[in-house]
Amino acid sequence: MALLCWDLYSGISSELLLRLQDGWSCPQCTFINEPTRPGCEACCADRPSDYEVPVGYLPSEAEQTRLDRERALEQVAVRIYVSQKNVHLFIFQITLSKINRF
Numbered sequence: 001m002a003l004l005c006w007d008l009y010s011g012i013s014s015e016l017l018l019r020l021q022d023g024w025s026c027p028q029c030t031f032i033n034e035p036t037r038p039g040c041e042a043c044c045a046d047r048p049s050d051y052e053v054p055v056g057y058l059p060s061e062a063e064q065t066r067l068d069r070e071r072a073l074e075q076v077a078v079r080i081y082v083s084q085k086n087v088h089l090f091i092f093q094i095t096l097s098k099i100n101r102f
């Protein structure tokens with residue numbers, strides 16, 4: 001009943017309320033974050049290392065969009081890292097071939 005009253009007065013939907021209950025509380029500012037957030041949405045503090053996303057937790061549509069975006073950025077970062085590594089390897093091979101000429 002208390003939950004229902006809080007819903008009525010705060011304007012927060014029951015779905016959002018359940019999501020917040022699954023989330024983690026920021027140790028720095030106490031903001032309740034979505035379970036999958038790696039850092040606090042309000043102050044950027046790291047998620048507590050002992051927090052685990054509840055088993056069976058289904059992210060909201062907005063949360064899933066953020067996760068997809070983070071995954072895509074990770075893939076771009078890996079591609080940049082690999083291409084830089086290849087450039088360094090290429091420069092090393094050119095240098096080595098020049099050294100071998102002498």
Ligand SMILES: [Zn+2]
Pocket residue numbers: 026027028029030031040041042043044045
């Ligand atoms: Zn915080």
